[in-house]
Amino acid sequence: xxxxxxLLLAAALLAWASPAEAEAEAEAEAEAEAEAGPPAQMHEIGRVVTVEGGAVPAPRPAETLAHLHxxxxxxxxxxxxxxxxxxxxxxRRGGSLAIPIVLDGAxxxxxxxxxxxxxxxxxxxxxxxxxxxxxxxxxxxxxxLGGAVDLRGELYGGPPRLWAEAGVGSFWTRALxxxxxxxxxxxxxxxxxxxxxxxxxxxxxxxxxxxxxxAGDDLVRRRASNYYDRSGASLRLDxxxxxxxxxxxxxxxxxxxxxPAANRARPSGAxxxxxxxxxxxxxxxxxxxxxxxxxxxxxxxxDGRVFRDPEVAFGPAADDERIMSLELWLAPRLRLPVWRxxxxxxxxxxxxxxxxxxERASALDPAQLSSGDARRRRLIAGVGxxxxxxxxxxxxxxxxxxxxxxxxxxxxxxxxQGEFEDRGQDRAVLGISPRLATKxxxxxxxxxxxxxxxxxxxxxxxxxxxxxxxxxGNEGLRAEASSKIDGGLRYAGEGxxxxxxxxxxxxxxFVAWTSDAIxxxxxxxxxxxxxxxxxxxxGIELGASLRAFAGDLAIDWGYTLVDGRNVTxxxxxxxxxxPGLARHNLLLRPSGGHRFAATGADQRRPGRRVSLEPRLSYxxxxxxxxxxxxxxxxxxxxxxxxxxxxxxxxxxxVELLVELRGLSHRRWAEVSPGGWPGPYRAAISxxxxxxxxxxxxxxxxxxxxxxxxxx
Numbered sequence: 001x002x003x004x005x006x007l008l009l010a011a012a013l014l015a016w017a018s019p020a021e022a023e024a025e026a027e028a029e030a031e032a033e034a035e036a037g038p039p040a041q042m043h044e045i046g047r048v049v050t051v052e053g054g055a056v057p058a059p060r061p062a063e064t065l066a067h068l069h070x071x072x073x074x075x076x077x078x079x080x081x082x083x084x085x086x087x088x089x090x091x092r093r094g095g096s097l098a099i100p101i102v103l104d105g106a107x108x109x110x111x112x113x114x115x116x117x118x119x120x121x122x123x124x125x126x127x128x129x130x131x132x133x134x135x136x137x138x139x140x141x142x143x144x145l146g147g148a149v150d151l152r153g154e155l156y157g158g159p160p161r162l163w164a165e166a167g168v169g170s171f172w173t174r175a176l177x178x179x180x181x182x183x184x185x186x187x188x189x190x191x192x193x194x195x196x197x198x199x200x201x202x203x204x205x206x207x208x209x210x211x212x213x214x215a216g217d218d219l220v221r222r223r224a225s226n227y228y229d230r231s232g233a234s235l236r237l238d239x240x241x242x243x244x245x246x247x248x249x250x251x252x253x254x255x256x257x258x259x260p261a262a263n264r265a266r267p268s269g270a271x272x273x274x275x276x277x278x279x280x281x282x283x284x285x286x287x288x289x290x291x292x293x294x295x296x297x298x299x300x301x302x303d304g305r306v307f308r309d310p311e312v313a314f315g316p317a318a319d320d321e322r323i324m325s326l327e328l329w330l331a332p333r334l335r336l337p338v339w340r341x342x343x344x345x346x347x348x349x350x351x352x353x354x355x356x357x358x359e360r361a362s363a364l365d366p367a368q369l370s371s372g373d374a375r376r377r378r379l380i381a382g383v384g385x386x387x388x389x390x391x392x393x394x395x396x397x398x399x400x401x402x403x404x405x406x407x408x409x410x411x412x413x414x415x416x417q418g419e420f421e422d423r424g425q426d427r428a429v430l431g432i433s434p435r436l437a438t439k440x441x442x443x444x445x446x447x448x449x450x451x452x453x454x455x456x457x458x459x460x461x462x463x464x465x466x467x468x469x470x471x472x473g474n475e476g477l478r479a480e481a482s483s484k485i486d487g488g489l490r491y492a493g494e495g496x497x498x499x500x501x502x503x504x505x506x507x508x509x510f511v512a513w514t515s516d517a518i519x520x521x522x523x524x525x526x527x528x529x530x531x532x533x534x535x536x537x538x539g540i541e542l543g544a545s546l547r548a549f550a551g552d553l554a555i556d557w558g559y560t561l562v563d564g565r566n567v568t569x570x571x572x573x574x575x576x577x578x579p580g581l582a583r584h585n586l587l588l589r590p591s592g593g594h595r596f597a598a599t600g601a602d603q604r605r606p607g608r609r610v611s612l613e614p615r616l617s618y619x620x621x622x623x624x625x626x627x628x629x630x631x632x633x634x635x636x637x638x639x640x641x642x643x644x645x646x647x648x649x650x651x652x653x654v655e656l657l658v659e660l661r662g663l664s665h666r667r668w669a670e671v672s673p674g675g676w677p678g679p680y681r682a683a684i685s686x687x688x689x690x691x692x693x694x695x696x697x698x699x700x701x702x703x704x705x706x707x708x709x710x711x
Contacts, residue, residue, distance in 0.1 A: 100140045100148045104247060106280045106299040106329060107141070109460070133508070135437035135451035135486075138384035138403045139333055139347045153247065155238040156181050156189035160707040167657075167700030171693065173199035175700070191236040201226030201258075205691035206667040206683040213680050220667060223691065225258035225267040243286040252277040261313040268313035273306040291343055292336045299329040314526075321372065322358045325461075327351070341390040347403070351380040355461060373417050376424065377410040378461070384433075395441040405431040407458055411475070424464075424475050431456030431479070445494075449508075450487030457482070459518055463529045472528040478516045480531070486510035488541075502547040511538035521579045522628040522689040530630065533568040535578055556589040566630065576632050580687055582639075584624035591617030593647075613649040618642075625671070628689045637669035637684050639692075655702045662695040 101108045130150035132140070140148040160182040167175045179193030202222045209217035234251035254275050261268035278301040286293045302325065309319040331349045338344050359372025384403030390396065411424030435453035442448055459477040466473030488508030496503055517535040520527045539562040546555040562585070564578035577583075593615030621641045628634040645659035665684070672679040683691050 100136070101151070102140060102148065103151045104153060104249060104280050104282045105139070105150075105295070105297040105331070106282075108278075135399070135435065135449075135453065138345070138386045138401050138433075138435075139331070141349070141382070141405075153191075153236060153238065153249070155187065155240050155245070155247075156191065157183050157186065158706070159183075161705065162707065163702065163704045165700060165702040167698060169698035170696035171200050171203050173197075173201075173696075173698070187240040189238045191238075192234065194231075194233045196229075196231045198229040199227060201228065203691075203693035203696070204667070205693075206681070208681065208683065212682065213678075215681065218668075218681060223260060225260045225270065228255060228257035230255040230257075244283070245285075246283045247281070249280045250278070259307075259309075259314070268309075269311035270307070270309040270313050273308075274304070276301070276303045278302075287336075289337050293334075295333045295335075297331045297333070299327070301325075301327040301329075303327075320359070323355065324358075325353065325355045327353050338387075341394065343388045345386045345388065347382075347384045347386070349380065349382040349405075353378045353380075353461065355465070357465075374413040374424070376413075376461070376465070379408045381406050397437075397439045399437040401435050403433045403435075405433070405456070407431070409458075411464070429456070429458055429479055431458075446489065446491045448487075448489055450485070452483075452485040454483045455481070457518075459529070463518060466528075472526045474529050476531075477518060477529060478531050480514050480516045480518050482512055482514040482517070484510065484512035500549055503544070505544040506541070507543075508541045509539070510541075511536070517578070519579050519630075520688065521630065522634060527688060532566055532578065532630065533570070534566070535564065536567050537562065537564040537578070537581070539563055550595075552592060552594050554589075554591045556587070558585075558587045560585040573630050576630065577627055579628050579630060580626065582623040582626040582636075582687070584622070586620070586622040588620040589617065591615060610651045611649075613652075615647045615649075617645045617647075619644075623687065626687070627673075633673050634689075635671045635673045635682060636687075636689060637671055637682050639684055639686070641665065641692075653704055653706075655704075657698075657700045657702070659698045660695070661698070662693060665692070665694050667691075667694060 130152065131147070132150070133147040136148040140150075160180070162178075162180050164178040165175070166177075175195070175197040177193065177195040179191065181189065181191035183189045202224070203226075204220050204222055207219050207221045209219070211217055230253065232251065232253035234249065236247065236249045238247045239245070252275075254273075256271060256273050259268055259270040259272050261270070278299065280297070280299045282295070282297045284293055284295040303323075304325075305323040307319060307321045307323075312318055329349070329351045331347065333345065333347045335343055335345045355374075355376045357372065357374040357376075382403060382405035384401060386399060386401030389398045391398070407429040409425070409427045409429070412426045413424060433453065433455045435451065437449070437451035439447055439449045456479055458479040459474075462471055462473070463477055464473050464475055486508055487510075488506060490504075490506040492504040494502045514535045514537070515533065517532040518529050519532055519535075520529050522528075539560060541558070541560050543558040544555075545557075546553070548554075562581050562583060564581040566573045566576045566578060568574055593613055595611055595613040597611055619642070621639070621643075623639045625638050626636045628636060641661070642663040642665075643659060643661040644663065645657065647655055647657045649655045668681045668683050670679045671682045685691050
């Protein structure tokens with residue numbers, strides 16, 4: 001319904017702008033945007049040509065979301081050791097659920113999806129990425145504590161473009177992708193893509209046999225039931241007519257994945273199947289006032305999941321659970337000038353989520369326990385207002401805002417339904433989220449920034465009810481309330497040293513206080529969320545990015561110090577580190593290469609030389625020890641990963657890539673948690689405690705063709 005309404009609105013607005021006035025209105029729009037000046041948004045913007053995911057643990061090509069490290073120290077891509085499960089992003093506090101990811105203005109996280117699966121999202125034809133750290137505009141919702149990531153496409157006006165990529169690597173990891181983008185008319189473009197990825201995931205890892213202190217049963221085993229197969233497709237249409245821009249994107253995905261059992265070498269027999277379909281429609285009209293526009297964004301999403309456990313690897317009995325969900329989302333937004341160099345942005349949001357659970361295999365005796373079936377609904381309505389004010393000749397920006405959200409949860413189920421001891425409740429939650437951000441340009445390229453906010457984030461449906469696979473829900477979760485302040489300096493200089501060096505650097509400090517903080521903990525190989533009555537997270541971020549000699553040399557560096565503490569009155573937990581937060585995180589990524597003109601000529605374009613661009617890169621990723629439980633008895637050793645990659649671009653059309661990851665990777669290290677009589681060996685794992693693959697290789701070839709018009 002929301003999608004149909006959005007399409008009808010798009011048609012009406014497009015018809016509103018007649019061909020006779022299109023050119024004049026386009027010129028007026030450009031003049032209006034120039035007069036409006038830069039928006040008072042406290043963030044950095046990183047622009048990339050393409051953004052594409054790769055199969056886990058396969059590396060990603062040079063132009064990927066990993067580039068965001070250069071713009072935001074503290075931001076990381078995360079993927080559990082279960083290959084292909086998901087790949088999300090995390091800022092500062094380490095939880096990808098706390099970072100909204102939107103595509104063309106609509107949220108990508110669904111009713112039961114939880115973390116956004118960036119590996120399968122339609123990222124092949126993005127125009128740019130807008131990254132918000134610290135302060136995020138109100139349009140991203142009330143739960144954007146650490147920031148937000150905005151993935152955006154735009155109208156394509158170049159020559160027809162075809163691209164294809166194929167890759168293969170260790171553990172029979174493979175990927176095959178292809179797509180096109182073309183301009184049907186001067187103001188109409190069409191893009192599409194298909195992809196497939198899969199892996200056996202049978203890498204070797206350290207297994208302590210479930211008995212950390214007993215070294216006699218420690219073995220290096222091969223991961224079992226860690227396979228996956230995933231395929232997807234997307235189709236995108238963009239149109240512009242005078243002051244009106246409209247886009248529609250439809251994409252779907254299918255995935256079948258094994259679910260490894262904890263501390264078991266043999267296959268578990270459990271599988272998790274997911275089928276999803278989402279449509280996003282966006283219409284934006286530039287108004288006559290400088291910097292003003294009206295925008296409607298609508299999204300419809302359906303998701304189906306099937307969890308099968310015939311061999312009773314999880315739970316007390318065989319399981320065959322099916323979850324169907326439907327989500328409707330609509331958000332109108334209006335930006336208007338109110339006085340000189342001042343604009344107000346009004347946002348609203350309406351979201352409905354429906355989840356239907358069918359348990360086809362009884363958990364235990366049907367005569368004694370509940371059926372497992374349940375229907376749950378949630379309605380979210382929010383409104384907000386944000387003022388953007390520039391002062392002193394656009395050198396100082398102040399952005400106050402407030403947002404109010406009302407959530408109506410209908411989670412209770414009739415007697416005899418739901419899970420055993422089902423604690424779902426019908427409840428209404430009101431959240432008020434004020435915020436304030438400021439930015440001052442000290443001189444060209446150097447800016448001082450600060451922000452403060454208060455948010456109320458309700459638990460997601462995944463946190464509440466889980467997926468019966470890797471994630472186990474907690475129906476007793478309470479909404480977390482957070483207050484946060486941050487501030488720092490950012491510098492961006494271009495053309496230094498005789499216009500051959502571009503340098504950006506930043507330092508930011510932050511502190512957040514959260515009541516009923518939601519953190520993921522691990523128990524018997526399954527992740528489960530818990531509330532921490534009172535938590536404090538503080539830290540500092542340092543980062544720098546250097547580009548020299550026309551891009552021949554590039555160095556990205558980022559360091560984050562995070563101190564997350566449990567500050568409840570509980571004697572056993574007070575002062576302990578929060579689960580999932582490494583105190584020190586370091587990323588170093590130098591690369592070098594050069595573009596050469598070969599002696600041969602391109603036969604398609606006489607007189608033009610064929611170019612060759614070899615490039616070599618290295619990556620170091622370090623995380624200090626952390627814990628996976630509130631008591632500090634489930635520690636994670638420090639993680640130090642190395643990778644090198646070599647690529648060769650030919651005629652700007654073909655790219656060959658070879659990457660080696662996990663170099664000098666150790667599978668275990670000694671840890672000494674409090675309360676244990678002595679040290680013992682623990683597996684070196686990712687931030688969620690899943691084992692990491694050892695040394696691996698990935699090779700790929702990508703072909704990108706720009707055809708002449710009419711081909």
